[in-house]
Amino acid sequence: MYDIKALYEAASVEDAVRLLQEHPEAQIIAGGSDVLVQIREGKRAGVELVSIYGIDAMRGISLDETGAIRIGSLTSFSHIAADPIIREHIPVLGEAVSLVGGPQIRNIGTIGGNTCNGVTSADSASTLFAWDAVIEITGPSGIRRLPIQNFYIKAGKVDLQPAEVQTAIIIPKPAYESYHGNYIKYAMREAMDIANLGCSVNVSLSDDKKTIRDARIAYGVAGPIPMRAATAEAAAKGQAVSAETVNAFAKAVLSDIHPRDSWRAAKAFREHIAVEMAKRALTKSIQLAGGEVCE
Numbered sequence: 001m002y003d004i005k006a007l008y009e010a011a012s013v014e015d016a017v018r019l020l021q022e023h024p025e026a027q028i029i030a031g032g033s034d035v036l037v038q039i040r041e042g043k044r045a046g047v048e049l050v051s052i053y054g055i056d057a058m059r060g061i062s063l064d065e066t067g068a069i070r071i072g073s074l075t076s077f078s079h080i081a082a083d084p085i086i087r088e089h090i091p092v093l094g095e096a097v098s099l100v101g102g103p104q105i106r107n108i109g110t111i112g113g114n115t116c117n118g119v120t121s122a123d124s125a126s127t128l129f130a131w132d133a134v135i136e137i138t139g140p141s142g143i144r145r146l147p148i149q150n151f152y153i154k155a156g157k158v159d160l161q162p163a164e165v166q167t168a169i170i171i172p173k174p175a176y177e178s179y180h181g182n183y184i185k186y187a188m189r190e191a192m193d194i195a196n197l198g199c200s201v202n203v204s205l206s207d208d209k210k211t212i213r214d215a216r217i218a219y220g221v222a223g224p225i226p227m228r229a230a231t232a233e234a235a236a237k238g239q240a241v242s243a244e245t246v247n248a249f250a251k252a253v254l255s256d257i258h259p260r261d262s263w264r265a266a267k268a269f270r271e272h273i274a275v276e277m278a279k280r281a282l283t284k285s286i287q288l289a290g291g292e293v294c295e
């Protein structure tokens, strides 16, 4: 049973902001793959909804004049996975979102919804953290942009003020140029399962492929919100491409992550696989960047 009091359909971003101001109790609905499940479960009885799903200006992927990749918040996972800009510059994001749910969920679910729900297991989130994504928000006072790490406040809570809409996710050119990445999702099943742990790594190598210029790593489900592992990143930066560096990087993640015990997995198990995932994802990223990890 869907107990919905009213549904207001926004025709533009400005219209959505106006509707949210006029109906301060209303909740945004995009694809509805989270919202409708919650309503059907009896949560949010009598809810008012502002649908943004018809705002085509919030859908699609483009390169701006600075070379930044702009992903409209309403872009579906299927669209992202097939998009030529994503495939050319950050294929790992397409690979990560191809692991979400099943085909129906990937057709209806949006990257905006996946980040605005504030959930640590969201499959797009760790890769967006690892690529220094910037969140664009439009509200009554105009547009503001903030790093994704500042967008997440606590489990289930992101920095969206009243009547604000997340309009785009931006990957600046310096964050992706010369970087190659890999995402690993560890779940109990291959499909239709939430991650026990997600790990996204990317790396930039020196011209001779012998040195790690920079490495970035982010996890989902290693804490209440997605997170970067700064100690591990520092352990790899400027180091030789070698098994020793990969091992030091992987072990260092334990200084950064704080997984918990849950019915899906024990903390100790999550810590164990976090190290292994870091090792594998860095090794794969190095290979994608044209390097080779020598023993």
Ligand SMILES: Cc1cc2nc3c(=O)[nH]c(=O)nc-3n(C[C@H](O)[C@H](O)[C@H](O)COP(=O)(O)OP(=O)(O)OC[C@H]3O[C@@H](n4cnc5c(N)ncnc54)[C@H](O)[C@@H]3O)c2cc1C
Pocket: 027, 028, 029, 030, 031, 032, 033, 034, 035, 036, 037, 052, 073, 074, 099, 100, 101, 102, 105, 108, 109, 110, 111, 112, 113, 114, 115, 116, 117, 121, 122, 123, 124, 160, 164, 165, 166, 167, 192, 193, 194, 195
């Ligand atoms: C069967 C099933 C399997 C799933 N499997 C996975 C999985 O494997 N991995 C995974 O990561 N997720 C999974 N999900 C979760 C879900 O599909 C995603 O979280 C999805 O990306 C949400 O997007 P949506 O457009 O449907 O959001 P909605 O349900 O419409 O909204 C989600 C939340 O975000 C807010 N919101 C949405 N868009 C905006 C915006 N632009 N600005 C401000 N607020 C906004 C809404 O108010 C709501 O709070 C699964 C869901 C189902 C039902």
